[in-house]
Amino acid sequence: MVRIARECIDDLIARADIVEVISHSLPLRKAGRHFVACCPFHQEKTPSFSVNAEKQFYHCFGCGASGNVLSFIMEYQHVDFVEAIHELAGQLGMNVVYEEDGQKTESPAARTDRHLAIYQLLQHVADYYAHQLTTPAAAAARRYLEQRGIDQQTAQKFLVGFAPDAWDGVLKTFATQETALLQAGLLVETEQGRRYDRFRNRVIFPILDQRGRVIAFGGRVLDDSKPKYLNSPETAVFHKSDALYGWYQARQQRPLERLIIVEGYLDVIALAQFDVPHAIATLGTATSETHLRIIFRQVDQVIFCFDGDDAGYKAAWRALETCLSLMNGKRDVRFAFLPQGDDPDSLIRRVGTVAFQNYLQQAKPLSHFLFDHLLKRIDIAQLEGRARLVEVAKPLLAKLPEGAYQTLLVQRLNELTQVDFKKLTTLIQDAQPKHSPSDPVAVREKGREKREKISTRNIIHLGRVNRTPIQMAIQLLLHTPALAQRAEDIYSQVSVLIDKDGDAEFLMLLIELLNRQPDMHLGLLCEYWRGTPYEPLISEYALQENLLQQPIVNIEAEFDGILTQIKQQYYQYRYELLLAKSRLAALTPSEKQEFFELAPLLSRVSHGIKP
Ligand SMILES: [Zn+2]
Structure with a gap:
C-alpha cells in the first residue's frame, strides 16, 4: 500500500508552528503563556479556545475540540488526513514523501508534476469541450439543454460541454499529449493498440474535486444509443467511490446547512438552475459510506431524493442501510419520494421551485421510513x-x-x-456488529464520537476527574514527555498490571516510545497514534485543564509519587495472586521468596516510604 512516509509526517509536524498555522485562520491573542481566540468549532462570545506553542497543541474548554496542527487543518477545513498533510506541506514549502512497503516510491516532486500535468490537461480538455458546445455541430446538444431549461449561465457554472461526433476530436487537438490523454481516461485503446476518443457525440459534464479541479468527465448521449451515460474510468486523480458530482459548486453556498442527494448530473444542474443550489449526485454508484463520511464532515442534514417507483424504494432502502452506522442525535437524514415517473429534473421544471421545496419538506425522517417500510411487510x-x-x-x-x-x-x-x-x-x-479496529476511518470516527462524549463530561468534571495512578502517569507523560526517563525502571511492573488495568498497555507503549525519542511533544504524540485505537485515549488524557494551563510546580516529585503508587499496585497485585495460588497449590521456592519479600514492601509503600 502506498502511504505517506512516517518521517515525512513527523518532519512536517516538527517544522510547523501551530500558532502560526492557526493564526492564518483565527485572530489569536496572546494571553499569558498561551494564545487564545473564540473557538471556531462552537458558538461563543468569550474565548475558550487556547493554543499552546510549547506543546504544539490546541484545545477548547467549551466544546472539547483538541489536537495538533494537522487535527486543526482537518477540522477547520473539513479535509481528510492526506489533504491536511498536503495543505501543511504546501504552507511550509515542503514535499510530501510517499512510501510503499517501507520503500520510498517515485519522487514526490515527480508524482506531483505528473498529477499536475494530468490536472492541467483535463482542464484544457474541459475548455475544449465547452468551446465545442458553441459550434454549429453542437446545435442538437444546445437544443437538449434548452429543453431542460438550462441557461448559458448555469451551463457555464457546471462547465457543461460537448464532445463532437468524431473518433479523434480530442486525440487530434491534443496530439502531442497522447500518453497523458490515455492516463487521464480520455482515450480508449483497442487490443491492436489503436486509440480513439472515449467521448463522442455526447453532452459533457466535467466532474470536479473538492478544490474545483477537473478530475473526470461524464457524458450523456443525445439520441437512443447506449450507454445513455458514460463516465471516465478510474485514473490516478479520479476515484469513483469518493467523488460527488456538484460537490464543489454546492460547497460554495454559505451557510451550507443541508445537502440533497439526487441521482444524475442533470438533476443537480436543473435544481441549481431553479435556485436549489445544494444538490449533489454520486457517479452511477449507490451512495457509499465513504461518500456519507465526506458529506457529514460538511453538513448534518441530508435529504435523499428518489423516484416513487419500486426501484426508487429499493435504492432508498439501500441508502438507509448505509446511513445507519453513521447516525447520531445530531444528524438528520430524510427520504423524499417524488411522484412516479418523475426525477428531480423533470419535476422542478413542471411544478416550479416552491412546489418542489414542498416535496422536500415532506421528506420522511430516517426513523419513519425505517418503520413504515417494515410495517408495510x-x-x-x-x-x-x-x-x-x-x-x-x-x-x-x-x-x-x-x-x-x-x-x-x-x-x-x-x-x-x-x-x-x-x-x-x-x-x-x-446483534451488534463487531468493529474491526484496523479500519482507520472507523477508528477516527469512533475517536470523534468518543471525544464528543468526553467533552461533555469534561465540562462538568474538568480538573476533578478521578484518575487511577496509571492514568495520571499517562497524563503527566503526555504533557511532560521528559519525565519518561524516570519511569524506565517501572516498565516491567506495569507490564504485569496489563491483566488488571486496561490502561497499563498504553502506559508501557508511551514509556517505551519516549525513552527512544525523548524530544517529542504532545502534538507529535497525537500524530504518532492517529488512526489507532489509542487515539481517543490521547484526546481524553490530553484535555486536562490544570496541565494545559500552567506547568505543575515540582512536577518530578509529583510524578515520582505516582510511580510509587503504581509500584504499590503491582506489589498488591502480585501478593494477592500468590496468596490465592498458595491456597490451591504449593508455591515454588522462588514464589515463596517473592511472597515473603512482598509483605513488608506493601506496608512500607502504604506508609509513603519508597522501597
Ligand atoms: Zn469550542
Whole structure:
C-alpha cells in the first residue's frame, strides 16, 4: 500500500508552528503563556479556545475540540488526513514523501508534476469541450439543454460541454499529449493498440474535486444509443467511490446547512438552475459510506431524493442501510419520494421551485421510513408478526451507534411490539456488529464520537476527574514527555498490571516510545497514534485543564509519587495472586521468596516510604 512516509509526517509536524498555522485562520491573542481566540468549532462570545506553542497543541474548554496542527487543518477545513498533510506541506514549502512497503516510491516532486500535468490537461480538455458546445455541430446538444431549461449561465457554472461526433476530436487537438490523454481516461485503446476518443457525440459534464479541479468527465448521449451515460474510468486523480458530482459548486453556498442527494448530473444542474443550489449526485454508484463520511464532515442534514417507483424504494432502502452506522442525535437524514415517473429534473421544471421545496419538506425522517417500510411487510396485529418485526428490526437497530438516537428507535420498537424495552436492548446489543479496529476511518470516527462524549463530561468534571495512578502517569507523560526517563525502571511492573488495568498497555507503549525519542511533544504524540485505537485515549488524557494551563510546580516529585503508587499496585497485585495460588497449590521456592519479600514492601509503600 502506498502511504505517506512516517518521517515525512513527523518532519512536517516538527517544522510547523501551530500558532502560526492557526493564526492564518483565527485572530489569536496572546494571553499569558498561551494564545487564545473564540473557538471556531462552537458558538461563543468569550474565548475558550487556547493554543499552546510549547506543546504544539490546541484545545477548547467549551466544546472539547483538541489536537495538533494537522487535527486543526482537518477540522477547520473539513479535509481528510492526506489533504491536511498536503495543505501543511504546501504552507511550509515542503514535499510530501510517499512510501510503499517501507520503500520510498517515485519522487514526490515527480508524482506531483505528473498529477499536475494530468490536472492541467483535463482542464484544457474541459475548455475544449465547452468551446465545442458553441459550434454549429453542437446545435442538437444546445437544443437538449434548452429543453431542460438550462441557461448559458448555469451551463457555464457546471462547465457543461460537448464532445463532437468524431473518433479523434480530442486525440487530434491534443496530439502531442497522447500518453497523458490515455492516463487521464480520455482515450480508449483497442487490443491492436489503436486509440480513439472515449467521448463522442455526447453532452459533457466535467466532474470536479473538492478544490474545483477537473478530475473526470461524464457524458450523456443525445439520441437512443447506449450507454445513455458514460463516465471516465478510474485514473490516478479520479476515484469513483469518493467523488460527488456538484460537490464543489454546492460547497460554495454559505451557510451550507443541508445537502440533497439526487441521482444524475442533470438533476443537480436543473435544481441549481431553479435556485436549489445544494444538490449533489454520486457517479452511477449507490451512495457509499465513504461518500456519507465526506458529506457529514460538511453538513448534518441530508435529504435523499428518489423516484416513487419500486426501484426508487429499493435504492432508498439501500441508502438507509448505509446511513445507519453513521447516525447520531445530531444528524438528520430524510427520504423524499417524488411522484412516479418523475426525477428531480423533470419535476422542478413542471411544478416550479416552491412546489418542489414542498416535496422536500415532506421528506420522511430516517426513523419513519425505517418503520413504515417494515410495517408495510409485517402485520403486527398478530403476535407472530410482532415477533417477526423484532427479528427484522434487530440487526438494523444494532448498526446504530450507541446513544440517544438508538435508544429512541428501540423505544419505538418497544411501542410497536410490546416487547420489554430492556429485553430489546439486550437483543440488539447481542446483534451488534463487531468493529474491526484496523479500519482507520472507523477508528477516527469512533475517536470523534468518543471525544464528543468526553467533552461533555469534561465540562462538568474538568480538573476533578478521578484518575487511577496509571492514568495520571499517562497524563503527566503526555504533557511532560521528559519525565519518561524516570519511569524506565517501572516498565516491567506495569507490564504485569496489563491483566488488571486496561490502561497499563498504553502506559508501557508511551514509556517505551519516549525513552527512544525523548524530544517529542504532545502534538507529535497525537500524530504518532492517529488512526489507532489509542487515539481517543490521547484526546481524553490530553484535555486536562490544570496541565494545559500552567506547568505543575515540582512536577518530578509529583510524578515520582505516582510511580510509587503504581509500584504499590503491582506489589498488591502480585501478593494477592500468590496468596490465592498458595491456597490451591504449593508455591515454588522462588514464589515463596517473592511472597515473603512482598509483605513488608506493601506496608512500607502504604506508609509513603519508597522501597
Ligand atoms: Zn469550542
